[in-house]
Amino acid sequence: xxxxxxxxxxxxxxxxxxxxxxxxxxxxxxxxxxxxxxxxxxxxxxxxxxxxxxxxxxxxxxxxxxxxxxxxxxxxxxxxxxxxxxxxxxxxxxxxxxxxxxxxxxxxxxxxxxxxxxxxxxxxxxxxxxxxxxxxxxxxxxxxxxxxxxxxxxxxxxxxxxxxxxxxxxxxxxxxxxxxxxxxxxxxxxxxxxxxxxxxxxxxxxxxxxxxxxxxxxxxxxxxxxxxxxxxxxxxxxxxxxxxxxxxxxxxxxxxxxxxxxxxxxxxxxxxxxxxxxxxxxxxxxxxxxxxxxxxxxxxxxxxxxxxxxxxxxxxxxxxxxxxxxxxxxxxxxxxxxxxxxxxxxxxxxxxxxxxxxxxxxxx
Numbered sequence: 001x002x003x004x005x006x007x008x009x010x011x012x013x014x015x016x017x018x019x020x021x022x023x024x025x026x027x028x029x030x031x032x033x034x035x036x037x038x039x040x041x042x043x044x045x046x047x048x049x050x051x052x053x054x055x056x057x058x059x060x061x062x063x064x065x066x067x068x069x070x071x072x073x074x075x076x077x078x079x080x081x082x083x084x085x086x087x088x089x090x091x092x093x094x095x096x097x098x099x100x101x102x103x104x105x106x107x108x109x110x111x112x113x114x115x116x117x118x119x120x121x122x123x124x125x126x127x128x129x130x131x132x133x134x135x136x137x138x139x140x141x142x143x144x145x146x147x148x149x150x151x152x153x154x155x156x157x158x159x160x161x162x163x164x165x166x167x168x169x170x171x172x173x174x175x176x177x178x179x180x181x182x183x184x185x186x187x188x189x190x191x192x193x194x195x196x197x198x199x200x201x202x203x204x205x206x207x208x209x210x211x212x213x214x215x216x217x218x219x220x221x222x223x224x225x226x227x228x229x230x231x232x233x234x235x236x237x238x239x240x241x242x243x244x245x246x247x248x249x250x251x252x253x254x255x256x257x258x259x260x261x262x263x264x265x266x267x268x269x270x271x272x273x274x275x276x277x278x279x280x281x282x283x284x285x286x287x288x289x290x291x292x293x294x295x296x297x298x299x300x301x302x303x304x305x306x307x308x309x310x311x312x313x314x315x316x317x318x319x320x321x322x323x324x325x326x327x328x329x330x331x332x333x334x335x336x337x338x339x340x341x342x343x344x345x346x347x348x349x350x351x352x353x354x355x356x357x358x359x360x361x362x363x364x
Contacts, residue, residue: 007057014056022047023059029308031085035062037073044068049079093117094131097124098139107140129306134278142278197238200246201227202254204261206348209324210234211254212243217271221257221324223344237322261325264292264356272326276317279310283317290331292356297335319343325352 003011014020022030030047037044038054044062045051062068065075065082075082084092097113108116113136114124129135134142197219199212210230212220220237222230234243246254253270260268274281282305289304290296296304298318302311318329321343330349334340342349 003057011055011057014059017061019047019061020056020059023049024053026050028085028087031087035065035068035081036060037062037068037071042073043076044073044081045076046079046081046085048085049076049081051076051078090127091131093119093124094128097128097136098132101136101140107137110136131309132307134282134307138278195238195241196244197234197241198244198246198250199231199234200250200254201230202251202258204258206261206344206351209254209258209261211246211257213250213253214273216273218253218257218323218326219273219275220322221326222322223324223348257325261352262355264352268326270326272323274323274327276320279307279313280317280320283314284321284323284327287318287321287327287329287331290328292328292331295331295333295337295353298332298340299335301332315340328352331356 019030019034019036021027022034023036026048028048033047035044035046036054037060039058039060040054044065062071062073069075069082094117097117100108100113100116110121110125113128114121117124117127119127125135128139132139195214197212197214199210199220201208201210203209206223207225208223208227208230210220210222210224210227210233211218212222212234220234222233224230224233256270257268274284276284283301286301286304298311298314299308301314302308305314307313314332318332319341321327321329324330324344330342330352332340339346339349339353
């Protein structure tokens with residue numbers, strides 16, 4: 001049956017609308033951003049509705065549920081667009097689980113959390129990671145780390161702080177204390193007063209560069225125009241640590257970092273003292289997996305860590321990175337490939353990417 005000119009025009013308008021692609025793909029990510037109705041049935045649906053696809057000439061788009069209902073349309077009985085979406089329901093359940101973790105003296109088991117959410121353990125684990133960007137265990141560990149930092153500043157003894165933070169024994173905490181705090185509990189409680197950090201400032205084509213190292217590895221690589229500002233930045237990061245100016249041996253480490261900045265093909269193989277939340281560390285690990293000479297978008301990184309809705313949090317993790325070039329946040333660009341903000345200046349980002357691209361070209 002041939003289509004009338006009017007219907008052909010309506011179909012072309014629908015197919016030319018970018019929202020139609022979401023309807024065709026039944027894209028759950030588009031749910032809540034718009035709704036569509038079918039003229040022949042008089043109902044409106046979510047983009048992800050599993051009902052048989054309507055003919056495009058019969059489809060109309062609506063920004064809100066209210067707009068669709070004002071036009072006299074009924075909600076679809078299959079996708080129930082007038083009720084919270086599955087994504088919204090999952091977000092609510094994960095939020096409740098997070099509150100339960102935070103309010104419990106001992107971290108609830110995965111089975112307990114899943115039962116509270118009314119899901120199987122497998123499904124709950126998958127949903128939690130998708131929504132929160134962390135597994136329930138990682139979230140519990142991150143929350144406990146936050147509690148121990150707070151308790152160390154308030155409790156009379158380290159032992160008291162450990163138990164108040166929810167650890168069942170000293171041994172369990174001390175096994176991970178350096179990973180959680182970046183130093184021993186006693187040193188953290190004293191504000192890092194006895195922690196030694198060696199540092200030195202050098203010069204490179206990007207301006208001044210400060211390299212700092214703790215006993216665990218390089219803990220800061222900072223770029224800027226003013227060496228004094230870089231030192232103040234380091235002092236703000238480790239306010240009570242014992243900062244020690246580098247000797248000749250340490251200067252060799254700075255030279256190695258500078259050499260990598262100037263010639264990325266040399267590579268940079270250094271032990272790193274990476275301090276951040278569980279989410280930040282996942283982002284930073286993903287950044288380190290981007291090959292030199294390549295780039296990835298913030299959306300790409302969010303997808304790689306299994307948290308597609310955490311694009312803004314990924315950008316914040318990039319901004320919090322204190323290890324320039326070692327954790328290559330300069331390789332992250334906007335979805336359209338354009339250079340976006342870089343904590344050490346977009347021009348430095350441009351130069352770094354050009355050096356890496358040149359190194360790849362010469363090496364191939």
